[in-house]
Amino acid sequence: MASRDLRALFSTNDRTLGAAEAFTNRQAQWGFVVTALTEHVRHVNSPAFAADDLEAARDNVVVFHGIGGIGKSTLSRKFEASLVDPGQRPAQWGAPVWGGARILPVRIDLARSANPDFEKVVLSVRLALAGIGRPLPAFDLALRRYWEHQHPGDPLEDFLNRGGLAARFGKALPQQMQSALADVAQALLLPGTVGSAIGQVTGALVGALRERRQTVRALSGCARLADLLESEPDLDSLSYYPHLLAWELARLPAAKKVTPVILLDAFEEIGDRTHRDFERLLQRLVWLMPNAFFVITGRSRLQWADEALQGQLDFTGPSAWPGLLVHDIPRARTEPSARSRERQMLIGDFSFEDCDDYLARRLSVNGRPLISDAIRRVIGQRSHGLPLYLDLSVMRFLEIRRSGNTPQPADFDHDFPALIARTLSDLTxxxxxxxxxxxxxxxxxxxxxxxxxxxxxxxxxxxxxxxxxxxxxxxxxxxxxxxxxxxxxxxxxxxxxxxxxxxxxxxxxxxxxxxxxxxxxxxxxxxxxxxxxxxxxxxxxxxxxxxxxxxxxxxxxxxxxxxxxxxxxxxxxxxxxxxxxxxxxxxxxxxxxxxxxRQHENRARTVERLVAVADTGLLPAELHEVAIYYRAKAQRDLGHTEGSRQGMQLVAAGGGRLAANARRGLAHLSRLAGDFPTALEAAEHLGWEGRHHRVVGDVRWVQGDMALAAEAFGAARAEGEEHGKSGEAAMSQAMRAFTLAFTTDPTTDDEIDLGEHLLSRVDLRAATLDVRIAALLRDAGTDTGVEDRAQVLAEEISTSGLLFVQAKLELARAFHYAIRDDQVGAASSISRLRELTREGYYAYYVDIAHFMADLPLDDPSRARWLDEQQTVRQRWRSMVIDRRALLASRAATGTP
Known part of the structure; x- marks a missing residue:
């Protein structure tokens, strides 16, 4: 312990200051992989190499570790691309020489977002090897037995298609597995009906292997095949099947020889240093495939060479993984030492776990960490992975102990002036x-x-x-x-x-x-x-x-x-x-x-926040009106129309930058109340600043005049693009798609696609919902799950507080029921619309639902239509009839 005290007390800036150089040059990493892979190829091709040797040390893995966001996944993808196609290799990366070996890379993303599991890992490796073009019978029989036992009734081919693995790797594996099964059945002289049952084939094969029959001499060289086929086909057994892959790879003819390079990315996400179940399975994969080469990227170094992990992992210690032994933890190397043949390279700073490991090892008493877990946690969080901060914290720990006090976690919520001095010491x-x-x-x-x-x-x-x-x-x-x-x-x-x-x-x-x-x-x-x-x-x-x-x-x-x-x-x-x-x-x-x-919160929360902003009185007047205007917009969305009207009138009267917007807001309120002539007249005086074309479109579509409405929304989109207002263009296109989706216009699909494209560049919740409702309208009347999709959408809308969008969705449902002549559905939709519009705003949606279903209107709203009510009714009913005719035509011709 005395020497450890001396190192802590007499450490210098130079000892750690260079430990956290930023990772910006990836040429060294490529050279590191090429050197290690070249040595691996030479090793596995030597006469002394045996793929089924379970005791020899492993040197078939390299590790890159560093903080999140520093480019490890990008580096992993670039490695894979460069190994697949030399044309994708960066110009500064040297061309590798493999001595004629064929390299077969496969990258596996272990991030939680990719939903990884060990089955997918094994399948990915085997699917990549399907490119060899021949069965691997020992492994394929074991895998087939495992799959039918673990996934009865779920064919492997369906699983591969469903999970996207078939699209990535091709569909050769099921055929190769079936071919392997048929060949073994034929060799065992089993009848065809029996040959299709994996249980009977493996049972007969095990017996033949135990009896050393000549009929299975091709598989008899795999000494552990019978044991694996007799074991319970569970996940634990599956983790040993890679041994069969290694054996199959070793006996491939020279023309088919390959060296798999398996890139495991986001390794930190498979668990932590307490829960190692997944890690144990992956370590078996690496150990049991010594003729494959593994490139692992993650936030923390691999601890497999640490003997303390015995019992948590199967293969541990420096004798098992000599290349993974870290010789000098306090000095975090950014490049491994050639002398020690290290196979781990730090990219950037320490991860939190490495900070903890560093602090635990740096000071110890009788082999146990002197710095407590709680203190290590605080230091690690404050350090941002900087080794220099860890060193300073260690010295602070010793200083507190030397003063006779017991260090506490609060003592390390601390900025170090010395950090500045050391950082600035060699600067001018x-x-x-x-x-x-x-x-x-x-x-x-x-x-x-x-x-x-x-x-x-x-x-x-x-x-x-x-x-x-x-x-x-x-x-x-x-x-x-x-x-x-x-x-x-x-x-x-x-x-x-x-x-x-x-x-x-x-x-x-x-x-x-x-x-x-x-x-x-x-x-x-x-x-x-x-x-x-x-x-x-x-x-x-x-x-x-x-x-x-x-x-x-x-x-x-x-x-x-x-x-x-x-x-x-x-x-x-x-x-x-x-x-x-x-x-x-x-x-x-x-x-x-x-x-x-507000695009992600309930509008009630938006109103609350904007009220608080306005009440501070700290904003200049021109920004104060922003809070008033958008508060009024949110109130309108919630159906609080009187409060909205007052806010809009206040902003319009002020004559500021948002006056035209407020006048548009007042026009919208007239439209909501069904006073369409007043709204249309107001639109004529709004100009571009008041988004006049969009207001016209909003008035026209509820009249059933979809051609004029779509034309107005198209003009609004064009004006938005002309003025560089991508949000306005996206909103207008969303409503154009919504409007045309009521019709049989053949361009509807394209209009919806354009709406989605424009919205991908902005964050507009209501407009995004409009496009999704347009997709429902396009499919209205069909058996494409419209009602289920509408229900899901309704639940999303309900959390937003967007009352007017909820009413639009219900109108789309009414259109669907009208096309299908579903009187019960139409009645329920009308009832829901009445509830949504009970305050009198959007009440004309109830009228429109009656028009579409050709139902008498006993209690009409107070809407002032632009044309006679009968004309509006006929337009909406005609759209229902036109959609029925289109669907009937498609059914007659078999057109989807």
């Missing part, structure tokens, strides 16, 4: 100045950092971005960002360096940083949405944290609102927010967040 004064300025940004480029620092040259920033604590995302809006811990510490720690900044220095830097963001936004394209959102997020955070005036953020907020795209703008809490009075920036963040989140 200009570089240190730029570093502090850059810490104001979550990401930056050289120009932004230079402008925020207020220095005349970019040279200090150019030197700074070459430092290992500056990470690079080449395709990001701003390519550079500081390591999270470095950034937090520089901004929050009690900096004791000689050139430390005063509060006034930070305030001045914040003013410069906010101005620099505004300059970048103004110099960009008007339609550069990515730049707008990035500048808003960073600018709002700086203005909030340093209590600055909004300045250019007001205009940027208007641009954000005007596009109706609604990317999330949620910001992390201010480090000093507790107990501090809210600023205008705080309120603007809440306003924009409420507008974006």
């Amino acid at each position: 004064a200009p570089e240190r100045h730029v570093l502090r300025s850059a810490s104001l940004f979550s990401s930056f480029d050289v120009a932004l950092a230079t402008r925020a620092a207020g220095v005349p040259q970019e040279a200090p920033a150019l030197r700074l971005v070459e430092r290992p604590f500056v990470r690079e995302t080449p395709f990001g809006l701003w390519p550079f960002h500081l390591h999270a811990l470095i950034r937090a510490t520089i901004r929050g720690a009690d900096d004791q360096t000689d050139d430390r900044w005063s509060p006034a220095d930070w305030q001045q830097a914040a003013v410069r940083a906010l101005a620099a963001l505004g300059e970048q936004w103004r110099s960009g394209s008007d339609r550069d949405r990515l730049l707008l959102v990035g500048c808003l997020r960073q600018g709002l955070a700086i203005a909030r944290d340093y209590r600055l005036d909004l300045g250019w953020l007001v205009e940027a907020a208007w641009t954000y609102i005007g596009d109706s795209v609604w990317e999330p703008l949620d910001l992390a809490a201010s480090p000093e927010a507790e107990g501090v009075t809210a600023t205008a920036a705080d309120v603007l963040v809440e306003l924009l967040s409420a507008l974006a989140r």
Whole structure:
């Protein structure tokens, strides 16, 4: 323990400072894989190699581990693509030489989102080997027996088709398995009817193998085949079947020889270091296939060479996995040592589990960790995986103990000024100045950092971005960002360096940083949405944290609102927010967040948030009206029409930027009440700012005049595209698709597809629901599960508080029932529409449902139709009759 104390007390910056270099150059990783794979190919082709040797050490695996989001999955995919097709290999990656060996890669995603299980892993490996073009009878018989026992009544071919494996690998496996079964049955002279029963074939085969009959001499070389065929066909047995694959691969003729390269990605998601059931099965796969090569990527290193895992895994210790032994945990290498033939490479920082492992090993008493679990957890979370922070925490632990106190977890919720000193120690004064300025940004480029620092040259920033604590995302809006811990510490720690900044220095830097963001936004394209959102997020955070005036953020907020795209703008809490009075920036963040989140929250919650925003009185008047207007819109969606009307009138009377929108809102309220002439007349005076074409379309479709409505929505979409308003274009196209879906127009499918395409670029919940209802209308009258789909959609809509969309969906149901002449269904739909429109708004939907079903209207709404009611009735009834005729024609000709 004394030497461990000395290492902790006398450690230097150089010992760990370079441990967390950002992973930006992947050429070294490719070279690492190529070298290891070349050695593997040479080894398995040597006369001394035996695929069925279960005792020899394994050197058939390499591991890349690092923090999430650093590119491990991308690297895994690039490895696979480069091995499949040399043309996809990056130019800087050298061409490998395999000595004539045929490489067969297969990548398996173990992420939870891919729903992995061990069966799929085994099947993926076998399906990849189907490309050899011949059965692998020993394995195929065992797999067939397992499948029929575990999945009775579910043919393997159906499972492969259902899970997408057949589409990825082809459909040769079931045929190859059947061929293997038939060949063995023939060799055993079994009758055809018996030969199709896997249980009888395997029973006869086991007997023949035990008796060493000549008829099965081709399989008799697999010494463990009979044992596996006699074992219970469960998941545990399946995990040993890869041994049969290894044996089959070893006896392939020279012309068919292959070296499988199996890439297992997201390895951390199969469990944790306590629950290793899945890991145990995968380790067996690796161990039992020594002639296959495995590339594993995950957040943590593999611990298989750790003898302490005996009992949790089957094969452990350095003698089993010499390449996986980590010789020096405190020094996290980014490149393995050639001397030690290490097979693990760290990409970036430690994972949380590696932080814990590091701290547990660093200080120990009698082989047990000195630092408690709770303290290790706090340190690991605060470190962001930076090894230097772990070292400083270890020294703090020892200092607290040396003072006679017992370290507690709260002692390590701590920023280290020494971290700043060590980070800045080899920087020049200009570089240190730029570093502090850059810490104001979550990401930056050289120009932004230079402008925020207020220095005349970019040279200090150019030197700074070459430092290992500056990470690079080449395709990001701003390519550079500081390591999270470095950034937090520089901004929050009690900096004791000689050139430390005063509060006034930070305030001045914040003013410069906010101005620099505004300059970048103004110099960009008007339609550069990515730049707008990035500048808003960073600018709002700086203005909030340093209590600055909004300045250019007001205009940027208007641009954000005007596009109706609604990317999330949620910001992390201010480090000093507790107990501090809210600023205008705080309120603007809440306003924009409420507008974006309303696409995912109940409209009642939106109203509540916007009321709170308006009540603060901290926003300038022009942004205050934004809260009033969108509160009125949400109230309309909820059916609170009187409150909505008052809000719209207030905004319209103010004559501000949203006055035209508010006038459109009042026109919508007239339409909701059934006063169509007033709504149409208002539309004539709205112009583009009031989205006049869309208002016309909204009035026309309820008249049953789908041609004019579709024309109006098409014009609205064109205007939106002309003005660069992707949200307006998407909303208008959604309603055009909805309108045409009532008709027999052959372009309806294309209109729905276009609506989905435009909506994929924005976040508009109501419009997205409109397109989904359009898909129901297109299929109305058919046996394509319309009612079930409508029920699912109704449940989704009910959580949103979008009353008007619920009524649209019910109208679509009424259309479906009318086409099918389902009087009971029509009556139930009308009843639901009455309930939804009981406040008097959208009450004319009940009239339309009667028109479609050709039912008498005893209690008509107060709607003022643009034409005679009989004309409107005839239009809606004609659409039902036309759809019936179309479906009858399709049925007669067999057209789907």
